[in-house]
Amino acid sequence: MSDAFPHLESVVKEIADEMRQRPDRGEVATYIPELARADAKAFGLVVIDADGNVAAGGDSEVPFSIQSISKVFTLTLALGKIGDRLWRHVGREPSGSPFNSIVQLENERGIPRNPFINAGAIAVTDQILSGHQPREALGEILRFMQFVADDPSITIDEAVAASEQRTGFRNIALANYMKAFCVLDNPADYTLGVYFHHCAIAMSCRQLAMAGRFLVHQGRVAKNGSSVVQAERARRINAIMLMCGHYDGSGEFAYRVGLPGKSGVGGGILAIAPGKASIAVWSPGLDHSGNSHLGRIALETLTKRLGWSIFGA
Ligand code: GLU
Numbered sequence: 074m075s076d077a078f079p080h081l082e083s084v085v086k087e088i089a090d091e092m093r094q095r096p097d098r099g100e101v102a103t104y105i106p107e108l109a110r111a112d113a114k115a116f117g118l119v120v121i122d123a124d125g126n127v128a129a130g131g132d133s134e135v136p137f138s139i140q141s142i143s144k145v146f147t148l149t150l151a152l153g154k155i156g157d158r159l160w161r162h163v164g165r166e167p168s169g170s171p172f173n174s175i176v177q178l179e180n181e182r183g184i185p186r187n188p189f190i191n192a193g194a195i196a197v198t199d200q201i202l203s204g205h206q207p208r209e210a211l212g213e214i215l216r217f218m219q220f221v222a223d224d225p226s227i228t229i230d231e232a233v234a235a236s237e238q239r240t241g242f243r244n245i246a247l248a249n250y251m252k253a254f255c256v257l258d259n260p261a262d263y264t265l266g267v268y269f270h271h272c273a274i275a276m277s278c279r280q281l282a283m284a285g286r287f288l289v290h291q292g293r294v295a296k297n298g299s300s301v302v303q304a305e306r307a308r309r310i311n312a313i314m315l316m317c318g319h320y321d322g323s324g325e326f327a328y329r330v331g332l333p334g335k336s337g338v339g340g341g342i343l344a345i346a347p348g349k350a351s352i353a354v355w356s357p358g359l360d361h362s363g364n365s366h367l368g369r370i371a372l373e374t375l376t377k378r379l380g381w382s383i384f385g386a
Contacts (some may be wrong), residue, residue, distance in 0.1 A: 074184070075338045078122055078379060081122060082128045084128075085128040086130045088118060088371050088378075089131035089371075092116045092371050093116055095367060095370075097214065098114070098356065098358035099365070101339040101359070102339070105233065105237045107138075107236030110139075115340075117130070117131045117133040117277070118133065119277075119353050120350050121289075121352075123296060123349045125295055129367070132278075136230075136275040137275065137357070138233050139339065140272045140339040140341070141189065141336065142281065142336070142341050142342070143272055144193075144219055144335065146284070147194065147197050147214060148188045148189075148197055150214060150302070151200045154200065159197065163186075163193045163194070163196045164184060164185065165187050165188070165316075165317070165326075166317075167187065167317050168317065171362070173190075174240060175246060175247060182254055183250060185251070190317070191244055191247055192247040195248050196251060199259050199264040201213065201267070202259050202263060202264055202267055203259060207266050210267050211270050211271065212310040221294065221300075221301060222281070227280055229275070230275040231273070234270045234272075241265070244265060262299070276341075282352060285344075285345055286298075287302065288311055288314075288345045289346065289347060289350060291304035292306060314334055314335050318333065318334045318335040319362065326369060329373045331376055331381075331382025331383055336363070336364040336369075340358065340359065342364070342369065346376070347383065349350045349381055352375065354371050356371070
């Protein structure tokens, strides 16, 4: 049981029960055909508090496609590799545009607004790829994920990766567009191959909440645990998550939930309560911005009940 939050377990279970009963579940993504197979009724929630206590509710152990949540980890890796030089290839301002928008990219001469829209994440992946074969770069991303989650069993769902590779025409367009502006250093199809595969990493809420711990503890996996990144970098990644983690729904997420967070079209959200907890939620139905409908409502309820918004109770 959590000393700091004695009711954490019951709050998490209550919310999982409440969410299971709600009829409004949003729409499961179908533009990547393999994602359409997700069970719209699934709901999972895991909170790992600052002392490492785990509170879980619903389908907390079922793996799902983390999709864009992987972008938090590729951003962390790329910053580790090339530091601030990354910002020559991608900005760090909210986009106010849909996740796969091409319009902004044309106006801004091929430099994506931030690392969490698709174009920005493709540019980040391209920097991880530089100097490597795609297979090596992908291996590095997967190993990093396994390390931060402390779980070597995490894998890539090859069916999801292949499904997106067959149908990801917008991402192919975005990558080629950036290539035309010399923003990508590697062949666009190599970069896209790595991108599609890291989006197809499958994790459960428990594994995802484990992976987020370094953003709770100023770059360390636990209060006195090993260091993944410097405190300053963890703080900045949290800032980008807060401003850009939910595409054109980022303002709404900050307004309602008040935590740094990153969503994926598989229906997952990783949210960070700095110094307090790493939280993963999953419900495959999405809202019109491509963010988990019930996931956001569950996080709003949780932060309200626990007073965890970074903006005050
Ligand atoms: N792989 C997805 C895409 O590029 C990620 C989008 C998301 O999760 O928001 O379309």
